Amino acid sequence: MYATGExxxxxxxxxxxxxxxxxQTGRPLSYSLVYNILKNPFYWGxxxxxxxxxxxxxxxxxxxxxxxxxxxxxxxxxxKDVRQRRHNFLLRGVIFCNLCGRRYTxxxxxxxxxxxxxxxxxxxxxxxxxxxxxxCRSVYVQVEELEKxxxxxxxxxxxxxxxxxxxxxxxxxxxxxxxKRVKLAxxxxxxxxxxxxxxxxxxxEELLExxxxxxxxxxxxxxxxxDFTDIQKELIKINKIRTIDIDVxxxxxxxxxxxxxxxxxxxxxxxxxxxxxxxxxxxxxDKRIVKIEYQPVIEVLNQVKLGILDEVELPALTAGGFL
Numbered sequence: 540m541y542a543t544g545e546x547x548x549x550x551x552x553x554x555x556x557x558x559x560x561x562x563q564t565g566r567p568l569s570y571s572l573v574y575n576i577l578k579n580p581f582y583w584g585x586x587x588x589x590x591x592x593x594x595x596x597x598x599x600x601x602x603x604x605x606x607x608x609x610x611x612x613x614x615x616x617x618x619k620d621v622r623q624r625r626h627n628f629l630l631r632g633v634i635f636c637n638l639c640g641r642r643y644t645x646x647x648x649x650x651x652x653x654x655x656x657x658x659x660x661x662x663x664x665x666x667x668x669x670x671x672x673x674x675c676r677s678v679y680v681q682v683e684e685l686e687k688x689x690x691x692x693x694x695x696x697x698x699x700x701x702x703x704x705x706x707x708x709x710x711x712x713x714x715x716x717x718x719k720r721v722k723l724a725x726x727x728x729x730x731x732x733x734x735x736x737x738x739x740x741x742x743x744e745e746l747l748e749x750x751x752x753x754x755x756x757x758x759x760x761x762x763x764x765x766d767f768t769d770i771q772k773e774l775i776k777i778n779k780i781r782t783i784d785i786d787v788x789x790x791x792x793x794x795x796x797x798x799x800x801x802x803x804x805x806x807x808x809x810x811x812x813x814x815x816x817x818x819x820x821x822x823x824x825d826k827r828i829v830k831i832e833y834q835p836v837i838e839v840l841n842q843v844k845l846g847i848l849d850e851v852e853l854p855a856l857t858a859g860g861f862l
Contacts, residue, residue, distance in 0.1 A: 541577055542608045548573050553649040566670060567646065577609055627807050628662070629686055630821070633814045636666035637824035639675040643667065645682060664823075680826040688828050689814070689821065696798040696817065702840065706795045724777050728770050735770075739763050 540546045540554070548570055556567040576582070583606040584599035586592060628645040635642055644667045651659040662682035668675030698706075742759055745751040751759075794801045794813070802813050814821075817837055822830040 541612065542605050548577070553647075556649050557651065562670070567648065574613075577613060580606065582606065628664070628682065629807055629810060630664060630689060630814070632811070633818055633821055634664065634685070635820045635822050636668060636675055636677050637822040637829050638677050639666060639668045641666050641668040641675065643823060666823075677824065678826060680823070684826065685823070685828075690803070692821075692828065692831065693802045693813075694799045698795055698798070703795050706791065721777055725774065728774055728777075732767065732770050735763055735766055 540551055541548075546554075552567055552570065552573055555561075555573075560568065562568055562572075580587070581595070581597075582600045583603045584595050584597065586595035630643070631645060632642070643664050645662060645664045647660045647662050648654070649660045654661045663679040664682060664685050665679045666675045666677040669677060669679075739760070742751070742756060742763070746753070746756045790801075798813075802810055805813065815834075817834060819832040819834050821828055822832070
């Protein structure tokens, strides 16, 4: 399949999974396993063992030419394949297992018939320790189910009014300082531009009076044009910086005033940035959020009662489940 050039490692993973070829725990074969199979010369009859290598006595599964073709495709497509296997799961990096402490990972389970209503696949988050030696007892949880729980926790976040006012004051100071810097920078470039205008006028007078040759005038005039262009580029950069500053200020104020709505209306990457800003770890057990650890800066704000107004309240977990 891969030798045709029409498949990636990820699509081969999907094909194998949908046809019942899976790992010992029933999970899809990992990307690295499929990659190593494609790289292994054993399948065309070449053995490597104990630092030695040579032609094996076993029957090759593929021809050497096919194997070499696969290697050329792998070397030329490596980055593309890696990009295709990565999925932008929202909670990656912020959710952890409450049983073993390992990070949660996510994956797609593909079955066109079974998951036809879901576009042929379903996403799951799970502890990275599931399926390993001394494996974790945690269970898989659907992507949508866990992300909805996190959405609910974000709805509970609200800064105190005192903190909001403090942020507003700080933002105003930052804005005013940025404006001063922009005005000073612009003034410097405007002064340079005015000086160039005076220089050009004198140069034109010298040409009219015949005290400078036409060739010399062309050279100097070209240099002035270049300086004008450079100044214009710098002014454009300054205006862009000011625009970026305004955008950042607007985003900070929006988040401070209404955390839940700002989070809800953001794209996946921005949402993940917000999650990492507020939370150090979100701990999962039995498909539920059981504990939330705030980032140190949020913890400090909470301690002085300037930060989160609405604390997250979670049900107690017992041996038999949630109370």
